[in-house]
Amino acid sequence: GDSVTQMEGPVTLSEEAFLTINCTYTATGYPSLFWYVQYPGEGLQLLLKATKADDKGSNKGFEATYRKETTSFHLEKGSVQVSDSAVYFCALVTSGTYKYIFGTGTRLKVLA
Amino acid sequence: EAQVTQNPRYLITVTGKKLTVTCSQNMNHEYMSWYRQDPGLGLRQIYYSMNVEVTDKGDVPEGYKVSRKEKRNFPLILESPSPNQTSLYFCASSNTGQVLRSSEQYFGPGTRLTVT
Numbered sequence: 001g002d003s004v005t006q007m008e009g010p011v012t013l014s015e016e017a018f019l020t021i022n023c024t025y026t027a028t029g030y031p032s033l034f035w036y037v038q039y040p041g042e043g044l045q046l047l048l049k050a051t052k053a054d055d056k057g058s059n060k061g062f063e064a065t066y067r068k069e070t071t072s073f074h075l076e077k078g079s080v081q082v083s084d085s086a087v088y089f090c091a092l093v094t095s096g097t098y099k100y101i102f103g104t105g106t107r108l109k110v111l112a
Numbered sequence: 113e114a115q116v117t118q119n120p121r122y123l124i125t126v127t128g129k130k131l132t133v134t135c136s137q138n139m140n141h142e143y144m145s146w147y148r149q150d151p152g153l154g155l156r157q158i159y160y161s162m163n164v165e166v167t168d169k170g171d172v173p174e175g176y177k178v179s180r181k182e183k184r185n186f187p188l189i190l191e192s193p194s195p196n197q198t199s200l201y202f203c204a205s206s207n208t209g210q211v212l213r214s215s216e217q218y219f220g221p222g223t224r225l226t227v228t
Contacts, residue, residue, distance in 0.1 A: 032214060042221065043116075043204075043220055043221050043222055044217070046217065049214060049216070089154060098143070098160065098162065099160065099168075099171070100160070100170075100217070101157075101171075102147075102154045102155035
């Protein structure tokens, strides 16, 4: 079945470091891909999205490119801030059934 | 303010006592969904609804029921809760149809349920 695999956390970085959180997926058809962020004690918020191959989603300095050939959607940011500390979820929505599949989440901790 | 509300936010109950968690959205969204979040398992979809009177199972529907009688409300019902349903539950909504595949889901604040 469809699935999303994220790198295990936690990821601990110093402020201004480069961030990569890996995400790969398995899906039939052509899913849409998303990154959501969850701050402590809150619900999830959309960070960025991509709906077709080679699309690049970007928001708040974060970027991710939909790579169909490697079935990946890795999240990157050039310079993280303490305020980026949160849990990041990679997700897809299937093209046929409209079911959402989320990864297990990656906790990011940024130290000042 | 556009939002998804859930009630209650916290609930402690006993095995077998029926409960309902309410979810309401004020954005006129067709699509609504319930998730549970567990450590190490991420978010798993329980049920979703494409519109009024249309519901479908997600990945973990066992032990749960839903109904969609009105567009704005999507309650989650646990007829006979068990300890393995102790979890953090989120309701979400979004636009649907072809727009769904590019639409943002708006999440509620979560309901922390403990079943003893």
